[in-house]
Amino acid sequence: EAGVAQSPRYKIIEKRQSVAFWCNPISGHATLYWYQQILGQGPKLLIQFQNNGVVDDSQLPKDRFSAERLKGVDSTLKIQPAKLEDSAVYLCASSLEAAGPEQFFGPGTRLTVL
Amino acid sequence: QKEVEQDPGPLSVPEGAIVSLNCTYSNSAFQYFMWYRQYSRKGPELLMYTYSSGNKEDGRFTAQVDKSSKYISLFIRDSQPSDSATYLCAMSSIGGSNYKLTFGKGTLLTVNP
Numbered sequence: 604e605a606g607v608a609q610s611p612r613y614k615i616i617e618k619r620q621s622v623a624f625w626c627n628p629i630s631g632h633a634t635l636y637w638y639q640q641i642l643g644q645g646p647k648l649l650i651q652f653q654n655n656g657v658v659d660d661s662q663l664p665k666d667r668f669s670a671e672r673l674k675g676v677d678s679t680l681k682i683q684p685a686k687l688e689d690s691a692v693y694l695c696a697s698s699l700e701a702a703g704p705e706q707f708f709g710p711g712t713r714l715t716v717l
Numbered sequence: 718q719k720e721v722e723q724d725p726g727p728l729s730v731p732e733g734a735i736v737s738l739n740c741t742y743s744n745s746a747f748q749y750f751m752w753y754r755q756y757s758r759k760g761p762e763l764l765m766y767t768y769s770s771g772n773k774e775d776g777r778f779t780a781q782v783d784k785s786s787k788y789i790s791l792f793i794r795d796s797q798p799s800d801s802a803t804y805l806c807a808m809s810s811i812g813g814s815n816y817k818l819t820f821g822k823g824t825l826l827t828v829n830p
Contacts, residue, residue, distance in 0.1 A: 607760070634815075643725065645805050645820030646761065658815055694760055704749040704809045704816035708760030 605629065607709035609695050615715045621683035624712045628676070628697030634658075636706060637670055637680050638694040646694055652678065653700070685716045720744050723806055723821025732830050736793040740806035740821045743787065747808040749816065750782045752791045755803045755823065764791070764804075796828045 608627040616622050628635050633654050638646035649668065651658040654675040663670070667686070672678040682689055692713050696706040723740045730736055738752075749768055753761035767773045770784045779792040789808075793800055803823040809816040 643822065645721075645723070645807070645822050646818075647820070648817060651815070651817070653815070659817060696760075698816070704751060704766060704818065705763050706816075706818065708753075708762065710758075710760050713758075 607695055607697055607707055609709040609712055611712055612710065613713045615717065616685055617717050618687055619684040621681065622685055622714065623679050623681045624693050624695075626678045626680070626695030626709060628678070628695070629707055631699070632697035632707070633675070633700040634698045635672055635678050636696040636698075637678070638696065640692045640694055640711070642691070649680070685714075687716050690714055690716045718743050720819050721806065721808055721821045723824060725822045725824060727825040727827065729827045729829060730796055732796060732798060732828055734796050734828070736796050736800070736826060736828075738791040738793075738804050738806075738824050738826070740789050741787055742789070742808055744808070744810070744819070745787075746810035747819075748811055749809040750780070750789045751807040751809070751818070752778075752780055753805040753807055755805060757802075761805055798828050798830050801827045
């Protein structure tokens with residue numbers, strides 16, 4: 604079974620630029636999550652999708668972050684414009700609907716904002 | 718007060734030692750208690766999870782939950798250099814079919830050969 608795929612693995616941008624991250628969840632997983640992990644911290648949930656719909660985006664900074672999930676499969680997370688404090692690893696995870704709390708994580712995208 | 722508190726370490730032990738990792742929490746609604754392992758430059762992977770109180774054992778790993786004290790532990794017996802990683806505790810309440818995880822900061826463990 605293929606795992607969660609993310610790209611790019613690394614990205615360096617200047618502040619005020621825009622950036623986009625892509626995630627392909629495990630086949631058949633209805634729920635998809637985007638997390639932000641700042642160095643030395645645990646992952647923090649940004650947004651949760653159930654199929655096409657948003658379940659929870661309460662911690663997503665909506666003035667600069669946006670996310671969408673196309674046809675209930677792939678997802679993109681965008682930051683525009685980026686700030687220095689957005690430097691972090693962006694993790695995508697997926698899970699089976701109503702199958703318990705286990706979430707499967709991708710390798711993450713490491714973003715550096717200069 | 719943060720919902721989940723975890724000592725970030727770092728923790729350095731010799732090979733073969735017993736390792737104890739701990740988290741405390743404040744939200745009484747948490748029902749699932751998880752331990753994730755994260756190697757450098759990788760995503761977290763689930764080691765084990767426990768529903769409500771009690772112990773759970775999987776090979777060299779034992780998870781304990783004490784809901785009365787709001788305290789969870791992960792024990793690693795006969796630690797190996799391959800156990801060197803960051804260990805994240807995570808907790809979730811139940812909301813329908815949605816499980817929102819709240820993570821601790823993670824404890825960096827190094828097992829020296």
